[in-house]
Amino acid sequence: MSRFVRPVIVAGLLLTVITVAAAPAHIGGSARSRAAMLTTPPPVAPDSIDWKAVDGAMGRPAVVQPGDVHRFNFPRSDLHVTAGGVAIKPAFALGAWLAMKPVPGGVIAMGDLVLTERELNPVIAALQRGGIEQTAIHHHLMGESPRVYYTHVHAHGDPMAIARGLRAALALTAVPPAAPAAPAAAIELDTVGVAKALGTAGRITGGVYQVSVPRAETLKDGDFEIPPSMGLATAINFQPTGGGKAAITGDFVMTAAEVNPVIRALRDGGIEVTSLHNHLLDDSPRLFFMHFWANQDAVTLARTLRSALDKMNVKRPTP
Secondary structure, three states: OEEEEEEEEEOOEEEEEEEEEOOOOOOOOOHHHHHHHHHOOOOEOHHHOOHHHHHHHHOOOOEEEOOOEEEEEEEOOOOOOEEOOEEOOHHHHOEEEEEEEEEOEEEEEEEEEEEEHHHHHHHHHHHHHOOOEEEEEEOOOOOOEOOEEEEEEEEEEOHHHHHHHHHHHHOOOOOOOOOOOOOOOOOOOOHHHHHHHHOOOOEEEOOEEEEEEOEOOOOEEOOEEOOHHHOOOEEEEEEEEEOOEEEEEEEEEEOHHHHHHHHHHHHHOOOEEEEEEOOOOOEEOOOEEEEEEEEEEHHHHHHHHHHHHOOOOEOOOOO
């Protein structure tokens, strides 16, 4: 920096004023801050994303879904979890994932990681180092063994950096390597009867009948519109338990006014409510996610679930 000396007359007195000139921005500051300025990559244009490179950084291919959403799945097939006497399949309640959607500045990323108690805080620390935020940490089930934590994540920016950050965090867990998708096989469940009672058809994945019911209004996170395929659709899963019965779980995605009407509808049909919380920090409208459990006749449960959906602003195609 430089100093300039100049005389100034104030109230008849001659004073000497020393002016200090700041150094230019590219010179001042620490070496570390200057290096950061030089190495920070420019924003990524959405149409320039090399998705094959992102798949490589993530260590597994994405499944492209409606809305130009690239979803990476991390099923916790390494975990052997039971709840209510039911051995939980990964597709039923252990399906960790991260979804990316191109937006100005790169991608917006959201996901839900399934973690053990031992894995939870080391993974959170690694995510934070990688610039990936947490928006919720909670349970989905009651009385499961071992205890499982669900950690929702959020990021905006370079998809390669996000992929590397998530992969580094998951390296601290026992998440298995990517495996080829198994062909859908028939399950012991009256899926036709369930779809008719529910008012919406689903699909069989990993021995589980999965149903997704999107909301009717436009959903946003901050400035960005978020499609249902990024975890903002009501999810209902049926895992057959024999004799026409099924265990059910998932989450209803509701506005505040819908929460208690849905609770009453579920409880009237004998379905337990296991958790109620938010998944996002800056969503509009504000959304509440409610998890549930029952193990009864599958078609009867579907009728109760239909009565709960009738309390909500959702879109449902004819099965």
